[in-house]
Amino acid sequence: MKRLLLDRKMYVEFGLAAVLFAANILLTIFMPYLTEHKRYYDSGAYITVLAIAFVIYVFGVHITRKKSTSDIAVVVFAFFAVWETAYKTGTVKNDLLIPSPEGLFHVFVEKPEEIWLDVLGSLQLLFWGFFLAILFGTLLGLLAGWIPRIREVLLPISNVITLIPPLMFSAYLIMVFATFREAAIAVIFFAVFWPTFQGTVARVSQIDRAVIEAARTMGVGTLGMLGKVILPYCLPGIIRSISKSLRGAFMCLTGAEMLGINLGVGYFIEKYKSFADYRCVLAGIVTVGVITTVIDILVNKAEKTLIRWEE
């Protein structure tokens, strides 16, 4: 059966989103500035972004087949149309704090290399801190989940530590570590390690006794139990928790970068804040949003391919 690009029922919503998209393009190209003293930026980058957003929306509505997808597109495009109109008519008084959408997205054309390097830097820090935290948090969690004596020591301790917001001790960690890189990795590590540990312990204790007993009757020893039974049993839960902790880790990272690490998107935002270049600050914030979303999507994809069994 040939699948239509759209269900017939969704024509109205799709039409509305498409009209708003077209309106945005027309506004950008043809609407004159009704006020003087306005900064002018080339609209190429902004139009590209609008076009990309529209393409993503069309794909999205094709996959999800939901009216709400169209509703989201309508809200987003309406927001941009209002923003553009408000700016060009001069309703926005302080154009330093609130740039035009053209101006905002033009940053990506002006400083592509700087943004790219900062994104890469952030991702590198994120990868190492996150990777190490998941690895050790899971290992220790499996061990503590399986051996009551270890659990009864570590769980109360972790309960106290996780009550302290990670950003609170990141300022201190930045002082302790020799380089900013290490400090940032440590911040992420501590932000992710304990929650991962606790989640793993909880999952191990929820394992079906019958499964454990079956493994024991087959002569599986302690190491085999951890590696061949408990780990695979808990893996879906661990992977599912990754997307959640990844979000937290990225928030911590950008936070830590703003606190003093001279690398990454957070640093980018902090730097341009001190230059009072809020156009760049906003561009940095948008970048963080885009990266987080992309990571989220990738992790969800990985989750679906890795977990083939469900209880």
Next chain:
Amino acid sequence: MTASEKTGETRTKIAIRDVSFDYVDRKTTFAALNHISLDIRDGEFLCILGSSGCGKSTLLSLLSGLNRATSGEILLDGKTVRGPGPDRAVVFQQYSLFPWLTARGNVLFAIRQSGRKYTRKEREEKAEEYLRNVELLAARDKYPGQLSGGMKQRVAVARALALESDVLLLDEPFAAIDPKLRQELQELVSSLCAKQKKTVVFVTHDIDEAILLGDRIVVMEPGRIRTEVKVDLPHPRKRDNLIGTPAYEALHQKLIAGFYAQVRENIDTEVLL
């Protein structure tokens, strides 16, 4: 080991020697098994029959090594059982397949645990063979979550057989399966175990199931063995051919007498009180 013990069928495979088991629950102690002794011969299919709470599953957990006897000992081939091991395969009442492995993966796991040195190809072939034995070859790539209850227990049987142990312990494996399918599975287990000359201990509360499968039936009442009945019906036994025959009815009567005598005694004491 003496000469007489070595000769064929009379050799004792499992010896239960004066075994007791107490459940300790906070301050109260409950004696689930009270000085039980029982010999199980090599190649014998023994059914342990009893109502719920009589300690039959506890006895099986001691045989499997998942629980340790409070006093007394269990000997397997003359050696004391100290814990679970791949020399005794177990099929549980509740579903216990590894949910992250396919049907074949579950069987392969057991083959690896058997400790026998097979090549990868041999293992694959063995797994297919065991799944074919339980008539589940078509579902080999399904995960337990995708299988029905009956299919899951069939995979569990295949997994237990794949351990290639001499001893097979089954704890009411078909209790949760509908009667028609249960009958199929009973006949399947009966013929597979007979073919491979396994020593089987099969725990059940179903009199018909015990007669259909067992060479010998041990009837339990709370904490101890009440009586023992030998089943001399020829194999293979088909339920449909057996029911109504005089030999079957006689056995049935005998077991019911043993099975319900204790229940009656309980009621009598309550009436007296």
